[in-house]
Amino acid sequence: MRERGTPDGLGFVRNALVRSELETDPDDHLRRVRQPGGLAVALAGELVLLAGPEEAGTGLLPVESLALTPDATLVALGSLDGRPVAATQTGEGAAEGALAGRGFRAVDLRTIAVSGLVPADELGILAQAKSLLSWHARHGFCAHCGAGTVPSAGGLRRDCTRCGTQHFPRTxxxxxxxxxxxxxxxxxxxxxxxxxxxxxxxxxxxxxxxxxxxxxxxxxxxxxxxxxxxxxxxxxxxxxxxxxxxxxxxxxxxxxxxxxxxxxxxxxxxxxxxxxxxxxxxxxxxxxxxxxxxxxxxxxxxxxxxxx
Ligand SMILES: [Zn+2]
Structure with missing residues (x-):
């Protein structure tokens, strides 16, 4: 009905990522995320890890600064100026403490949005990461047969290990x-x-x-x-x-x-x-x-x- 540009002041509506390349090879995207130049949004439990000064932080962290283990969960998000971006989940306790020692701080996403702690076009990326990681955390079992599911296609879906049903994130x-x-x-x-x-x-x-x-x-x-x-x-x-x-x-x-x-x-x-x-x-x-x-x-x- 009415068309406007990006709504001024509204949180989570601006997302600077290009998502189209994920359609072709999301698993290759995750491989590239782990290489120098890769970026990740990291959640510690429900909190988002931020780097940088208090009033001008960022949730887009160089992957090498996170010291990810080979089996860390990674979910492809898109590309930012050609750099691959993914989301990852750290534990609430020990991991958060260790990361705090590296200069990160863990902040809940509502506070980040209300207080403007990151650039507006980053808020949409943080929202995308939080929704996807939350979906993965809650969908470990197949709604069709009850068996376990595993991440697939760069984390853009989960596949049942028994019946093969593909499950996609919901909105x-x-x-x-x-x-x-x-x-x-x-x-x-x-x-x-x-x-x-x-x-x-x-x-x-x-x-x-x-x-x-x-x-x-x-x-x-x-x-x-x-x-x-x-x-x-x-x-x-x-x-x-x-x-x-x-x-x-x-x-x-x-x-x-x-x-x-x-x-x-x-x-x-x-x-x-x-x-x-x-x-x-x-x-x-x-x-x-x-x-x-x-x-x-x-x-x-x-x-x-x-x-x-
Ligand atoms: Zn199944």
Whole structure:
């Protein structure tokens, strides 16, 4: 519907890697990663290892600095300026301690995104690495026959050792929507949110469901509001562990909220001026929106006409 360049400020949407060469020979890609010039994103448990100064770090580490063992898990990611890049998983304990001695620090990916600890076009690479490594960690057994699976094709899939079924990484689509009615928009908060934070409603898209119907169903279930027109705005990889957030604008056809009390602690209508104060962290009651790296923040800025 609307076309724009890379959405300003949104986290994980910029990825500088070229992935096309992986289609031809991903195993050769991994061989080249282990040679001088190869780069790797390394996770210690759920944390990403960063090198460089505190405010201008990088998660793209020279492979020789990681001292990988021959049996280390490597997953092909793509090429950066001709240099092959892979992802690797180190242990949470001993490996992390050893790497810390080499000048790395381990940081969770949300903090990296919120605080801008790496360049914006690197965030997408870190998201790609985290989602793929998480998928490998959770898919050691074949969903068809129950036997063990092993990485194949440079880590781009896993093959069953008994029945040969090929398993591919999955991405789970989530609809997230700015529901508007005239000059008001609908925001809610879950109990787990930080104090005062209100966000757009969201939910997983069900099998056999369109994006538009998922938006209408979620808004009806969570807030009792009927939605008419739905339009796509922007999408965002969300590597916790492997979602694609699909941001929409939705038109409310009524305004009486009937909240699902198990899902939402509160839900209400907000005016444009109030939302602007929340975005700017100047609301008199301390109400806030999610940070600029989050897609809900982008949808609100888009609704206010603040996105160029
Ligand atoms: Zn099998």
């Amino acid at each position: 789970d689509p989530v609809a997230i929507m700015l529901v508007a009615r005239g000059d008001l928009c609908l925001l809610g908060r879950q109990r787990r949110f930080v104090a005062g934070s209100y966000s757009c409603l969201a939910g997983f898209i069900s099998p056999g469901e369109t994006l538009e119907d998922a938006v209408r169903r979620e808004v009806k279930e969570e807030a009792g509001i009927t939605v008419g027109a739905v339009g796509y705005v922007v999408s965002q990889p969300w590597p916790f562990p492997s979602s694609l957030m699909i941001g929409c604008r939705a038109e409310a056809l009524d305004d009486v909220i009937r909240r699902d009390e198990t899902e939402l602690e509160d839900a209400r209508w907000f005016g444009r001026a109030e939302v602007r104060l929340m975005l700017e962290r100047r609301h008199p009651d301390g109400l806030i929106t999610p940070p600029p790296m989050a897609i809900a923040n982008y949808l609100l800025r888009d609704w206010l006409g603040l996105v160029s």
